[in-house]
Amino acid sequence: MKVLSKAQIVASLDLELAVQRLQEGFVAFSAGQVQVPPVQAFAFNQANGDCCVKSAFVEGSDTFTVKVSTGFYDNPAKGLASNDGLMMVLSATTGQPLALLQDEGWLTCIRTALAGRIAAHLLAPRQVNAIGIIGTGTQARMQLEQLRAVTACRKVIAWGRNEPGLAAFEAFAHGLGFQARTTRDAAEVAGMANLIVTTTPSREPLLQSHWVQPGTHITAVGADTAGKQELDPALVARADRIIVDSLVQCSQYGEISHALKAGLISLGQLAELGALLAGQAKGREDDQQITLADLTGVAVQDAQIANCALACMHS
Amino acid sequence: MKVLSKAQIVASLDLELAVQRLQEGFVAFSAGQVQVPPVQAFAFNQANGDCCVKSAFVEGSDTFTVKVSTGFYDNPAKGLASNDGLMMVLSATTGQPLALLQDEGWLTCIRTALAGRIAAHLLAPRQVNAIGIIGTGTQARMQLEQLRAVTACRKVIAWGRNEPGLAAFEAFAHGLGFQARTTRDAAEVAGMANLIVTTTPSREPLLQSHWVQPGTHITAVGADTAGKQELDPALVARADRIIVDSLVQCSQYGEISHALKAGLISLGQLAELGALLAGQAKGREDDQQITLADLTGVAVQDAQIANCALACMHS
Numbered sequence: 001m002k003v004l005s006k007a008q009i010v011a012s013l014d015l016e017l018a019v020q021r022l023q024e025g026f027v028a029f030s031a032g033q034v035q036v037p038p039v040q041a042f043a044f045n046q047a048n049g050d051c052c053v054k055s056a057f058v059e060g061s062d063t064f065t066v067k068v069s070t071g072f073y074d075n076p077a078k079g080l081a082s083n084d085g086l087m088m089v090l091s092a093t094t095g096q097p098l099a100l101l102q103d104e105g106w107l108t109c110i111r112t113a114l115a116g117r118i119a120a121h122l123l124a125p126r127q128v129n130a131i132g133i134i135g136t137g138t139q140a141r142m143q144l145e146q147l148r149a150v151t152a153c154r155k156v157i158a159w160g161r162n163e164p165g166l167a168a169f170e171a172f173a174h175g176l177g178f179q180a181r182t183t184r185d186a187a188e189v190a191g192m193a194n195l196i197v198t199t200t201p202s203r204e205p206l207l208q209s210h211w212v213q214p215g216t217h218i219t220a221v222g223a224d225t226a227g228k229q230e231l232d233p234a235l236v237a238r239a240d241r242i243i244v245d246s247l248v249q250c251s252q253y254g255e256i257s258h259a260l261k262a263g264l265i266s267l268g269q270l271a272e273l274g275a276l277l278a279g280q281a282k283g284r285e286d287d288q289q290i291t292l293a294d295l296t297g298v299a300v301q302d303a304q305i306a307n308c309a310l311a312c313m314h315s
Numbered sequence: 316m317k318v319l320s321k322a323q324i325v326a327s328l329d330l331e332l333a334v335q336r337l338q339e340g341f342v343a344f345s346a347g348q349v350q351v352p353p354v355q356a357f358a359f360n361q362a363n364g365d366c367c368v369k370s371a372f373v374e375g376s377d378t379f380t381v382k383v384s385t386g387f388y389d390n391p392a393k394g395l396a397s398n399d400g401l402m403m404v405l406s407a408t409t410g411q412p413l414a415l416l417q418d419e420g421w422l423t424c425i426r427t428a429l430a431g432r433i434a435a436h437l438l439a440p441r442q443v444n445a446i447g448i449i450g451t452g453t454q455a456r457m458q459l460e461q462l463r464a465v466t467a468c469r470k471v472i473a474w475g476r477n478e479p480g481l482a483a484f485e486a487f488a489h490g491l492g493f494q495a496r497t498t499r500d501a502a503e504v505a506g507m508a509n510l511i512v513t514t515t516p517s518r519e520p521l522l523q524s525h526w527v528q529p530g531t532h533i534t535a536v537g538a539d540t541a542g543k544q545e546l547d548p549a550l551v552a553r554a555d556r557i558i559v560d561s562l563v564q565c566s567q568y569g570e571i572s573h574a575l576k577a578g579l580i581s582l583g584q585l586a587e588l589g590a591l592l593a594g595q596a597k598g599r600e601d602d603q604q605i606t607l608a609d610l611t612g613v614a615v616q617d618a619q620i621a622n623c624a625l626a627c628m629h630s
Contacts, residue, residue, distance in 0.1 A: 001417065003318060037355035040370050042379060047408045053370055053381055055355050064357060066368055068381055068403060070410025084410050086403075088383060093362045095385025095399050100415060102316065 002099040004313060009103050012312045015114070015146075018305055022114055023277050025058060025304035026245065030274025033059040034300045048073045056299035063089050063098060063310070065303040069108060081105075087306045099310050111305040112297055113142035115273070116197055116219045119243065119293035120150045122276055123217045123284050124195045128153040131178075132193025134186060134207060134230060135200040136160035136169035139221060143197045145176060157181045157192045159206070187211045198222050198230040198255075209235035212290065219293040220255040229258055231292075237264035240289035241282065245273050249296040256294045317414040319628060324418050327627045330429070330461075333620055337429055338592050340373060340619035341560065345589025348374040349615045363389045371614035378404050378413060378625070380618040384423060396420075402621045414625050426620040427612055428457035430588070431512055431534045434558065434608035435465045437591055437598050438532045439510045443468040446493075447508025449501060449522060449545060450515040451475035451484035454536060458512045460491060466510065472496045474504045474521070502526045513537050513545040513570075524550035527605065534608040535570040544573055546607075552579035555604035556597065560588050564611040571609045 028034050040053035049072035057064035069085035076082060085105040089098045101107065128151040133140045136158055144156060156178045160166040166182035173180035183189060189196065190211035198207060198220045207218070209232045218239075222230045236242065236259035244250035247270060251260055259265045271281030273293065284291050343349050355368035364387035372379035384400035391397060400420040404413045416422060443466040448455045451473055459471060471493045475481045481497035488495035498504060504511065505526035513522060513535045522533070524547045533554075537545045551557065551574035559565035562585055566575055574580045586596030588608065599606050 003415075035357050037357065037368070038353050040352035040355060040368070040381075042350050042352065042370070042372050044372070044379075044407050044410075049407075049410050051379070051405070051410060053352070053355070053368060055357070055368055057357050057359070064359075064366070066355075066381070066383055068405065068412070070405065072408070072410040075409055078409065080409055080411070084412070086412055088401075088403075090366070090383065090385065092359050092364075093387070094390055094393065094395055095359075095364050095366060095387040096395070097383070097399070097401055097417070100318075102412070 001097045002313070004099060004101050006102060006104045006106050008313065009101060009309050010106060013110070013309050014312050017312065018110070018308045019114055019118060021304040021308040022111060022301055023118060025300040026274035027278045028058050028274070029246070029298060029300040030272040030278065035059070036299045044072070054299040054302055056303035057092060058300060058303055061303070061307065062092055063307050064092050065089055065306040067108070067299070067302040069105060087302060089306050089310055101306055101309055107305050107309060108302065109138055109142055111301040112139060112221055112295065113146045115245065115295050115301060116143045116221055117146040117150055119219045119273060119295065120147055120195060120217065123241070123243065123291040123293060124150060125215045125217060125284070125287050127287070128195045130155040130157055130193040132189035132196035133158040134189060134196065134198040135222070136165040137199065139199040140169060141172050143199060143221070144173060144178070147195070148176065151195065155179045157183060157189050159183055159186045159189045200230055201228055202230050203227050204229060205232040206230050207235060208232045209238050214288045214290065217284070217291045219295065221295045223253065223255040223294070224296050226253040229255065231255055233259040233262055233264050236292060238290055239292040241284060241291040242270050242294065243273050243276050243281070243292070244270050244294045245296055246298045247272055249298065250294045254294045254296045316412045317628070319414060319416050321417060321419045321421050323628065324416060324624050325421060328425070328624050329627050332627065333425070333623045334429055334433060336619040336623040337426060337616055338433060340615040341589035342593045343373050343589070344561070344613060344615040345587040345593065350374070351614045359387070362387055369614040369617055371618035372407060373615060373618055376618070376622065377407055378622050379407050380404055380621040382614070382617045384420060402617060404621050404625050416621055416624055422620050422624060423617065424453055424457055426616040427454060427536055427610065428461045430560065430610050430616060431458045431536055432461040432465055434534050434588060434610065435462055435510060435532065438556065438558065438606040438608060439465060440530045440532060440599070440602050442602070443510045445470040445472055445508040447504035447511035448473040449504060449511065449513040450537070451480040452514065454514040455484065456487050458514060458536070459488060459493070462510070463491065470494045472498060472504050472507045474498055474501045515545055516543055517545050518542050519544060520547040521545050522550060523547045524553050529603045529605065532599070532606045534610065536610045538568065538570040539611050541568040544570065546570055548574040548577055548579055551607060553605055554607040556599060556606040557585050557609065558588050558591050558596070558607070559585050559609045560611055561613045562587055564613065565609045569609045569611045
């Protein structure tokens with residue numbers, strides 16, 4: 001069995017191939033061709049930590065994947081990262097373990113950012129005036145980085161809660177070639193940007209409906225467990241198109257779950273990203289529509305990115 | 316992160332320490348002090364294979380474990396073992412991966428055999444006339460090997476379906492210092508032995524009630540998924556004491572589930588091994604009672620044996 005380090009994985013992953021594999025994964029998932037057993041979750045209350053185990057097998061694939069992700073929120077005080085994780089890739093024809101990807105959670109971050117890129121590619125307005133990013137953390141940066149492949153726009157405005165975080169994000173964005181601006185007022189983001197990505201673990205709406213301009217596309221990636229919320233439910237209700245990565249997950253705990261439970265939208269309005277990719281759902285129809293992509297993260301992404309990472313090591 | 320091979324694990328595991336850790340694990344499990352998320356199961360129909368992911372955390376432990384087990388039944392034709400597997404041990408205080416135990420399923424085999432030893436130690440009659448083993452495979456051998464610590468009896472009679480398997484088992488038992496006999500008639504086993512272990516993947520009863528002598532203890536380890544069965548339900552109904560490793564698992568798909576569903580026994584008659592170990596349930600009371608231990612295998616055993624294997628590498 002191969003044991004690959006984060007450095008090896010980062011150095012060799014072909015992002016264009018990864019996008020292709022993720023798209024294929026979303027299509028297979030929406031077509032019911034992926035085995036996704038229930039997530040295993042642990043709570044380590046004394047250590048302020050949690051862990052989840054996500055596994056997936058895409059029918060017809062030569063491998064399947066078991067991912068272990070941990071979050072221990074007192075780690076920074078010990079000089080350790082809060083998040084860690086690894087993926088195991090096993091043969092779907094013999095069961096043999098093929099590789100252990102010690103990615104320290106990086107593959108989860110990049111597959112999430114690439115899903116944002118895929119959604120923006122399908123749904124962003126033709127003319128992007130500015131990119132808006134809600135949040136300044138790792139995922140905020142990776143989303144911005146990946147959006148460069150989707151639009152020629154190199155203007156970004158980022159919202160954050162504190163100045164040091166904003167300053168660091170601004171420096172990062174400059175490094176990527178962006179003209180960057182930061183703010184502590186999310187209304188400013190909505191006023192400037194018509195391609196917005198929300199990336200925070202917020203538990204209350206940060207983006208109000210009446211701030212958002214017609215024609216805007218919003219990708220929400222923060223809400224990945226119960227209780228998280230970044231968008232005003234009225235904004236969700238106002239969206240002309242709502243695309244979700246998983247109908248089951250998003251209706252349970254995704255960004256759109258709040259509007260769904262409040263009766264502001266109905267299940268019939270939702271379509272999966274895989275269906276949109278397969279041409280079985282409608283995307284943006286004009287430059288005045290508001291579109292929304294709600295991404296909770298599905299295990300098929302892990303299976304596809306892990307298989308891709310392994311293929312990149314071999315090639 | 317340490318990566319340990321099967322050879323390293325087998326060479327260093329302290330079986331006495333393992334027994335102690337498993338006992339502590341069963342007690343914690345029955346006391347509700349173990350987090351055991353739902354098992355993740357895959358079916359690989361085209362490859363005639365399956366996989367399950369079992370994870371457990373014993374509250375208060377410094378580690379937790381994720382185990383991946385595979386069974387690919389066309390592997391022998393390819394020169395590979397049918398079963399493979401590995402365990403990951405992670406820190407319960409920081410989430411960091413500590414060790415990958417590439418035990419190829421051996422730790423699962425030994426923890427199952429040691430559970431049989433623990434059950435026999437608690438429930439076997441004082442005077443063992445002969446040990447009876449139903450089955451001749453790996454688990455049959457490991458159970459016999461471990462029972463040497465429980466009884467001074469060195470007589471064994473084994474049942475199997477074919478002569479080559481029986482001959483190989485007989486040679487193995489001789490090597491362990493047993494006076495061994497083999498048969499294709501399970502009634503002979505019940506007639507000679509009063510400490511019997513059933514170890515097959517049978518889907519129909521192999522051991523009939525009227526063959527079994529008063530005073531016999533039976534440990535059944537074969538029934539670990541729905542549909543498997545080794546004992547006549549009338550024998551289960553006849554048992555004076557029934558001990559199970561997990562009330563939930565055994566009542567769903569364990570050996571005793573058939574008698575339970577047929578209304579021959581009731582849930583109130585069952586007690587968990589952890590409760591027996593903690594002195595909260597009754598065991599054997601005299602040499603005429605028939606006792607039965609139904610072991611389906613619980614994830615807490617994996618967590619305990621993995622932690623123990625890791626401790627043995629360090630010491």
